[in-house]
C-alpha cells in the first residue's frame with residue numbers, strides 16, 4: 001500500500017535535507033521518483049538544503065494538476081514509484097487532494113515536506129490539507145531552537161529587523177542573516193527567525209531581547 005506522508009517542522013529544521021536524503025535512499029534501491037518544489041530560496045525548479053545539497057526539481061505552480069500530470073506520464077510509459085514534494089505548504093489544498101488520489105488510485109508513495117504555519121501563526125492551506133489527509137504527519141526530530149534555548153515552534157518574519165504580523169503570506173526568505181542577506185522586498189529587508197510560542201506571542205526576537213537586556217530600565221513584558 002502506498003502512503004501520503006507529511007514531514008514538518010519550523011524553518012531550518014532540516015526538511016529539504018531530509019527530502020533530498022529520502023530521494024537518494026529510494027533512488028539508490030532502483031525506485032523511480034520525481035522531485036517537486038515551489039518557491040525554493042535558491043531559485044525556480046530546485047530543492048536546496050542549507051547543508052549544501054541541491055537537486056533539480058519540477059516547479060509547482062497553482063495550475064499544476066498532479067492527477068493529470070501523473071496519468072499523462074504513466075500513459076506515456078513512464079514508471080513512477082514515488083513523489084518527493086518540498087515546500088508543500090505552498091501547494092493548494094486541491095493539489096494535496098490530487099496527491100492523495102495519486103497515492104490511493106495509482107499506488108505511488110508521496111513524501112511531502114513543509115512548514116505548518118506562516119509568520120502570523122496561521123496554517124498554510126496546503127499544510128492544513130496535508131494534516132487532514134496524510135496517512136502520517138511526522139514532526140522532524142532535529143529541534144530548531146528559539147534564542148532562549150526552548151524548542152522553536154513558530155516562524156517569525158522581520159522587516160528591517162522588526163518582527164511583523166501583517167503582510168503578504170508568501171515572501172521567500174531565510175533565517176540566518178549573517179550567512180544569507182535578508183531579501184529586499186520593495187526596499188524592505190525581509191528575514192525570518194524561529195521562536196518558541198511565548199516569544200512569538202511577545203514579539204521578542206533575539207535582537208529585541210538583546211536590546212531589552214541592554215536598556216537601563218527593565219521593560220515590562222505584555
Ligand SMILES: Nc1ncnc2c1ncn2[C@@H]1O[C@H](COP(=O)(O)OP(=O)(O)O)[C@@H](O)[C@H]1O
Pocket residue numbers: 009010011012013014015016017018048049050051142
Ligand atoms: N553549518 C552547519 N553545520 C551543520 N548543520 C547545519 C549548518 N547550517 C545549517 N545546518 C543544519 O541544516 C539544517 C537546515 O537544513 P534545511 O534542510 O535547509 O532546513 P529546512 O528545509 O527545514 O528549512 C538544520 O538542521 C541545521 O541544523
Ligand SMILES: Cc1cn([C@H]2C[C@H](O)[C@@H](COP(=O)(O)O)O2)c(=O)[nH]c1=O
Pocket residue numbers: 010011012015016039040041114115117118119120155156157169170171172173174192
Ligand atoms: C513563515 C513563512 C515562510 N515563508 C517562506 C520563507 C522560505 O522561503 C520558505 C520556508 O522555507 P524553509 O525551507 O522551511 O526554510 O517559506 C513564507 O513565504 N511565508 C511565511 O509566513
